[in-house]
Amino acid sequence: MQQARKLPSVNRVPSPAQPGGAPGISREPGKRLKKAKLLGIMAACFILSLVVVAQYSSLVVLNYQLSSARSELNSVRESSRITEIEAARLGSLDRIESIAREELGMVEPGMEQLNTISASQRVESEPSISTSQRVDPENNRPGE
């Protein structure tokens, strides 16, 4: 650590060649220490204020980020709402039925194409069910 340089004796009269000298200024070690403490405190205050300002500035930046994130969240929420409605619209049973009938040419099976089986029969003759219910895609009639 650097040591303070020893100063000349007190009450020394400055020569005219040293303008700006401080006649009468106390050069006692106690006072110098006091002055150094004062300067130290001032420096600390300055640094502290810089820290505060830096934090404040960081807070502002964070706040801008928060504001931007909130806006993005709202936008995503809105987009989610639109998507939910669109999904519901696309999945509506009317639309599905209309596509099935008009675009895919699907028709409801006629009574002659349906075989109702009892629960007991289903258990006993499981494999035959698919055969009896098979529908010929060509003419929509049960396969023979």
Added chain:
Amino acid sequence: MAEFTVSRATVRRRLIVIFILTVLAVFLLISRLAWIQIVRAEEFYEQAWDQWNHNVLVKTARGNIYDRSERLLAGSVAVETVAAIPQQVDDHEAVAEALSPVLDLEARRLEELMSMDRSAVYLKRKVEPEVAEAVREMNIPGIVFFNEEQRDYPGGNLASQALGFVGMDQGLAGLESYYEDYLSSSEKQLLFPADGHGRQLPHDFTRNTEPKGSYDLHLSIDQSIQHIIEKELDRVMEEAAPEQAMALAVDPHTGAVLGAAARPDYNPEAYDDYDPEQWTLPPFTSSFEPGSTFKMVTLAAAMEEGLFEPEETINCTGHVTINGQRINCWTADRGGHGEISFYEAVGGSCNPAFIEIGKELGKEKLLHYIEGFGFGEPTGVDYPGESSGLIFDAEQLGELELAATSFGQGISVTPVQQVMALSAMINGGYLYKPYLVEEVRGQEDGTLLKREPELRRQVVSGETSQDLIKMMESVVLEGTGTAADIDGYRVAGKTGTAEKLDEEGNYMDDQFVYSMLGFAPVEDPRMVLYVAVNGVTRGPRYGSHTSHPAFRRIMEDTLNYLQVSPDKEDKNDNEEESE
């Protein structure tokens, strides 16, 4: 070079002067600061607030409506409203002329709006995105945009009468209106200091007015069952061209409405284009003579009172005369049912037999059960404008009125009253309150209301209930309701043909309301269904060709959809087995 020297005294004087000036300056600054910060603090604070604060209206979205399986039935999307700040619009006439074709509004009307002494006026609310974009591209000073929301019904007309619709700012019909307090969006005013870009600054004086949150409705209606019902009603409208067709499906063990619709209906996104009568849901809001479906109430009362003897016989000649008034049976044209047992009279829906049962009961007992099953008062379903129907009171109930009431004439009831009464008859006698909304759930706060089945009272005993089920099954198996029978399932119910009244209150000879009220499967009923077809104008004019087949198709598709196992041996199987 001449030396310039200053004495120490001069230096000291100068230092003192500088010090004093500095102290004075600092003092003045501190004084000014104190003046600003202490003496005029409040005034400046207000001025600063006005300059810095950013006032933002944050609207919470209107609550959504979902079916019982969380499928969206009604939601909201953001749209823009075109507004003007009159002071900032330079030439009102020119701007009005320019905006008129884009906004599809008269230029004179727009000019009037912009001439109003207001800070801002709406020119056209909730415009299409293309319209907003076109106006934005015109870049007219003083023309601004506000964000609003618009209701969207992704299913189109599906369940439109149950859901209702939203006007500019609030629900105006159906559940949208009934649950407006829960569904409605509210404005939250957010005040905060902002920079030049409107971004919030981190100061301590943010002020909020907390908005009431909006809630989503989760219905008891099942979108698929609703679709099945509406598809069949459309088919009835196409085939029989009636004045009106309606259906209502309810879970008999809880009172939960699974589906409810009527035709003609309307599109909630263009409600203005339709007759307001089409906005309502007739199964809840309309009451009319029930006809023979009401005979089950008379039968339930007689069974509960021990006055019904199924083996006892009656001779139906096709009519009875009471106080000089001839009351016909529907078999009058062929001379009546003849000698039949009361058991057969139920399946054959014989009017004279039920008149006899009503007479046996007497007016006090019959009225007791009619009121007990909930007729003559609203069921309390959560839907606006429910009708209470009209029944006779004890003083009005003479011999003729008692006879008419016994087989469902002279009174008016709503379909929902009939469905809830039938539910009570088959679930052990318990009358429940019907409901459409199962849960009200906050978008952020979680569940606010979860509905439990609400028992109103027990009307008949479990034993009577079982007997009634058997009687109703006979109607479908060998009575008037065979057209409602379903392969593979045991179905039970009661048919009805009610005469319609003209404007003067006289019965019309050729106008009827055909109805079918029933349930399936008999062993463990999953759904009570009511179908009514009013004023058929095309094709055969019978319930067996209109309401009953519609009932059968709706019930069959619904049981398949609910994956209910068949509970009846197929006729063909039996034949094969016997061979």
